[in-house]
Amino acid sequence: MAEAPKFLRPVTAPAADVGLAVTFERPLTLDCGRNLFPVTVAYKTYGVLNADKSNAILICHALTGDQFVASDHPVTGKPGWWTIMVGPGKPIDTDRFFVICSNVIGGCMGSTGPAENDPETGKPYGLAFPLVTIRDMVRAQAMLVEHLGISQLLAVVGGSMGGMQALQWAASYPERVRAVMPIACAARHSAQNIAFHEVGRQAIMADPDWKNGEYQQQGTTPSKGLAVARMAAHITYVSEEALQRKFGRSLQNREALSFQFAPDFQIESYLHYQGLSFVDRFDANSYLYITRAMDYFDLAADYDGHLASAFGADAPRFCIISFTSDWLFPTAENKRVAHALNAVAANVSFVEIKTDKGHDAFLLDEPEMFGTVRGFLNAVADS
């Protein structure tokens, strides 16, 4: 049944469309072996599904994203995270395509996650929530797509963790998707990426307000830990060159060094702002769970270590995009996926966009990326 989604944080933008949520009657069997029940998936759609249901594009959000791709966020009131890419006349054109985006399970924007009540105890799950994987997230999305009566998606598109989900779609449900567009991602999380995530998780767990994950019951919020996690992660989203260009050694609201630990440098206050604004909209336990899901992602591992075996002769069409200055998911990792697809004679295009904006480039104004996305999706739709 479709219902209004329940958010962890209060809605501050009453004019914003909160989207929908669907609670499934059957449990979701997870990779960890446990059943998740009930399962709610919160989602938002844009555009109109055509009569033969052939114009649906699923967008998968990244670690800290949500279903509000192209419309105002009901909690923060800020514009959707990919308004530059999705909307009427945009590269993912909602005048032509029906766009679906759902909050991942484990998330905190209305889909079942650690902040929800555990039906067995009547209290928030906290750490009793089962570990979910990228494949589990995709299973929940597949249930939603089925619920919407769509037997085949035109495309699955996503950046970063969204790209991992797009790859998983191609491996798990090749017959249910015509084209897949993973952007700035990889078929596995690297040691360096896991390391950065662990720093973030330890920052959260070291916050005395985290209370072993039971902060909701105890009336605290591990804001400091979550903010530090976000700050550390944010550094990985930008390139050294872009940081230098944007901030250099510029001082923040002062003429000279203060000889204290207050933020002297602009980069420091920028990171503080990134951390603080994040805790207003995100749940610390969700952050633990979703980063873990990314760490566990290794598509080849499910196929005896052979990435090529993840994709068969029925693989959908692929267009893979990487960015030259992305050191979190570098071109080499993206290309690895493309080569594995070549090995099984799949239809794969690969584009490397030249930019100094780092991993976050997929969220930013990159005209060449827009050209690739628009051209690829239109070509798929016209074929």
Place this chain on the structure above:
Amino acid sequence: MSALRPDLAAIAAMIRPGTRILDVGCGDGALLEHLVRTKGVDGRGIELSQQNVNACVTRGLSVMQGDADTDLNEYPSGAFDAVILSNTIQATEKPRVVLDHLLRIGRRTAVSLPNFGYWKVRAALAATGRMPRTKNLDYSWFDTPNIHLCTLSDFLDLTQICGAKVVEAHALNERGETRRISPNAISKERWGGPNLTAPGAIFLLKKA
């Protein structure tokens, strides 16, 4: 779809319908699109320029942004019925390695290249004492992408080194039009032979 350049049309004529094709250095995808539309081939491309790759993707083609010098080793042996290398071999860093890969990946390999033995090139060098600039090769020596220029005879030598057999050879004229020639006509340097009269040529090769 605009008319195909005559040299590309000559390559297209060598491709059998419904086959699997890899076009290395496929540019904006004009030849590949032509082959997909008119011959129903299962086509793939490799292209260095990002703008060109975008043009290909928009045409609905499957093209990898990449470099013939570094990326061909990722392709399995015998993966394609034919591999095309059009006007690109002279711009590769290691032409022999590239040609070895092409012969390994494709059962047939079509290569087109400019001829540095063309009489106008020879005449320009002889008359001016400077590196020639021609219609096909209009670059200064210090900023040309064409770092491994050769004559048609030189290229035939390379095919032998790589253990390839010439299945077909076509000489190009100034307008890009082609005429079929015997490979022997090239290897025997003589007055009026293709190595002197043709600004370029197309070869269809296979592993001997």
